[in-house]
Amino acid sequence: MPIPAQDHAGQRLVEVCGAARSFGAVQALRGVDLQLARGECVGLVGHNGAGKSTLVSLLSGALAPDRGELRFAGRGADAPAWSAGEARRWGLRCVFQELSLCSNLTLAENMRIAQPQAAPWAWRQRAGAQLMATLDRIFAGHGLRPGDMVGELPIGQRQMVEVARAFTPGAQPLALMILDEPTSSLDSQAAAQLLAYIRSFVAEGKSCLLITHKLRELFAVTDRLLVLRDGQLVQTTATGATDHERLIAAMGQAAAAPAAGPDRGVRARPRRARPTGQGQAVVQVPAGPQSGNALHAMRGEVIGLAGLAGHGQTALLLALLQAAQRTGRGRSRDRDGGRHALHVEGDTAFVAGDRQTDGVFALWSIARNMTVGWHARRPLIDRRREQQQAQQWRQRLGLVTPGIDLPMVSLSGGNQQKVLFARALGSAASVILMDDPMRGVDLGTKRDMYALIRAEARSGRTFVWYTTEFDELQHCDRVYVFSNARVAGELAGDDISEERVLALSFDSCAAPCADRDA
Numbered sequence: 445m446p447i448p449a450q451d452h453a454g455q456r457l458v459e460v461c462g463a464a465r466s467f468g469a470v471q472a473l474r475g476v477d478l479q480l481a482r483g484e485c486v487g488l489v490g491h492n493g494a495g496k497s498t499l500v501s502l503l504s505g506a507l508a509p510d511r512g513e514l515r516f517a518g519r520g521a522d523a524p525a526w527s528a529g530e531a532r533r534w535g536l537r538c539v540f541q542e543l544s545l546c547s548n549l550t551l552a553e554n555m556r557i558a559q560p561q562a563a564p565w566a567w568r569q570r571a572g573a574q575l576m577a578t579l580d581r582i583f584a585g586h587g588l589r590p591g592d593m594v595g596e597l598p599i600g601q602r603q604m605v606e607v608a609r610a611f612t613p614g615a616q617p618l619a620l621m622i623l624d625e626p627t628s629s630l631d632s633q634a635a636a637q638l639l640a641y642i643r644s645f646v647a648e649g650k651s652c653l654l655i656t657h658k659l660r661e662l663f664a665v666t667d668r669l670l671v672l673r674d675g676q677l678v679q680t681t682a683t684g685a686t687d688h689e690r691l692i693a694a695m696g697q698a699a700a701a702p703a704a705g706p707d708r709g710v711r712a713r714p715r716r717a718r719p720t721g722q723g724q725a726v727v728q729v730p731a732g733p734q735s736g737n738a739l740h741a742m743r744g745e746v747i748g749l750a751g752l753a754g755h756g757q758t759a760l761l762l763a764l765l766q767a768a769q770r771t772g773r774g775r776s777r778d779r780d781g782g783r784h785a786l787h788v789e790g791d792t793a794f795v796a797g798d799r800q801t802d803g804v805f806a807l808w809s810i811a812r813n814m815t816v817g818w819h820a821r822r823p824l825i826d827r828r829r830e831q832q833q834a835q836q837w838r839q840r841l842g843l844v845t846p847g848i849d850l851p852m853v854s855l856s857g858g859n860q861q862k863v864l865f866a867r868a869l870g871s872a873a874s875v876i877l878m879d880d881p882m883r884g885v886d887l888g889t890k891r892d893m894y895a896l897i898r899a900e901a902r903s904g905r906t907f908v909w910y911t912t913e914f915d916e917l918q919h920c921d922r923v924y925v926f927s928n929a930r931v932a933g934e935l936a937g938d939d940i941s942e943e944r945v946l947a948l949s950f951d952s953c954a955a956p957c958a959d960r961d962a
């Protein structure tokens with residue numbers, strides 16, 4: 445029989461003593477001590493490469509610590525004895541930053557993989573029904589079906605499935621949920637649904653460790669906050685006893701952080717200050733019955749694409765990229781299956797948000813990943829230029845790595861994202877298409893990137909920027925809001941507000957979109 449929440453709330457559930465872990469020359473964790481009680485939600489923050497995901501891997505048993513001890517629910521375990529199977533049997537589950545679903549299987553089949561011990565008969569129906577029940581509980585109105593193929597879903601929906609699968613009850617208990625950036629690809633509505641669910645989860649006496657770079661979320665749901673910096677826990681504080689600025693300072697990212705708005709400290713410029721557009725439209729999407737209102741971007745403009753995730757923003761960016769590539773081959777206009785007649789002028793680069801699928805060459809070096817677009821235009825690889833350019837961007841974006849010749853997989857998630865950003869900005873492209881490019885990027889680097897985007901726009905580059913974060917729209921000159929794969933409206937100046945974006949998102953969208961990004 446389950447113990448009532450009030451009987452076990454406050455008891456110690458997890459204890460980590462002196463956990464350390466290195467990867468070659470990199471000391472990812474340098475002796476971390478932490479405790480987690482039953483019934484509490486603890487937030488873990490830190491810059492890219494601070495060691496958060498490594499700590500998660502130790503807790504979940506995916507990695508063994510070099511030294512230190514982990515205890516769960518009073519059961520002592522010397523570090524070498526701690527394993528993924530044991531952690532799961534004791535009630536620990538984990539949603540990792542990089543999604544782990546099999547893209548060639550359906551939702552139901554992915555559910556079955558996570559709980560193979562369930563009864564063998566009619567497993568597909570059972571697994572599908574179980575997963576749907578959790579999806580309904582967390583993400584009401586999700587629009588997913590058990591037979592959907594994971595590989596055909598946009599990253600936001602894949603993240604919903606990943607989260608719901610972890611929360612689905614099974615043969616093993618669930619006492620602690622570790623969520624590593626669970627909202628990085630969710631739109632604001634789905635993120636709010638998940639945060640509300642986390643609160644109800646801990647209210648039942650269960651525990652949650654939440655890792656995110658979105659401070660707003662941490663302040664909304666956590667009881668306590670831990671700050672990790674260069675592999676060490678430098679601050680533990682009750683959430684109510686701190687604020688954004690102090691947290692950012694503890695992370696070591698306080699310099700030049702102007703206070704403005706909910707995620708204070710991440711904005712590089714005051715709201716709506718300096719539109720940069722100049723006379724000539726370099727991106728054009730005409731109005732149409734299927735595509736909605738017309739969309740255009742002038743030279744030097746920063747254009748935001750907003751609206752609920754999966755409502756056509758990524759599809760448009762990809763269509764623009766294809767149009768640009770065909771334009772480069774001598775055609776001036778392109779038709780996207782009759783939906784859009786698109787025009788893009790100039791070299792175009794794309795920053796993928798779904799980095800594992802669309803962006804990263806995992807085993808290539810960091811330097812080669814940064815410069816691959818540039819090499820593609822030359823007959824021979826110029827290693828000296830490659831090194832020069834990569835070192836420049838490493839410093840500019842504060843890449844945390846001992847060397848740019850290491851493989852891309854050695855980088856933390858946020859640092860991999862920085863490399864993709866460097867790849868686009870380091871190219872000769874005059875139009876940069878960005879598909880939610882700040883996924884997993886820490887606050888300090890985001891601030892630098894916002895400033896960089898503005899500076900590049902001033903020099904004449906055009907940005908078309910899909911973002912799931914409202915705050916980022918404040919860095920755009922104009923914003924187009926998408927709904928049901930159509931441009932539902934345009935906002936500019938002080939009209940760019942959360943309320944206006946939501947109003948346009950839901951205006952023509954009663955149900956989740958059928959024409960999703962693929």
Ligand SMILES: Nc1ncnc2c1ncn2[C@@H]1O[C@H](COP(=O)(O)OP(=O)(O)OP(=O)(O)O)[C@@H](O)[C@H]1O
Pocket residue numbers: 467468470471472490491492493494495496497498499541844845853854855856857858859884886
């Ligand atoms: N498999 C690996 N091989 C080599 N180095 C690694 C490996 N995994 C992590 N590291 C290094 O360990 C350090 C900590 O990485 P970790 O992924 O824990 O950071 P993080 O705080 O989760 O960062 P992010 O916010 O970007 O996800 C980084 O310097 C990273 O490059």
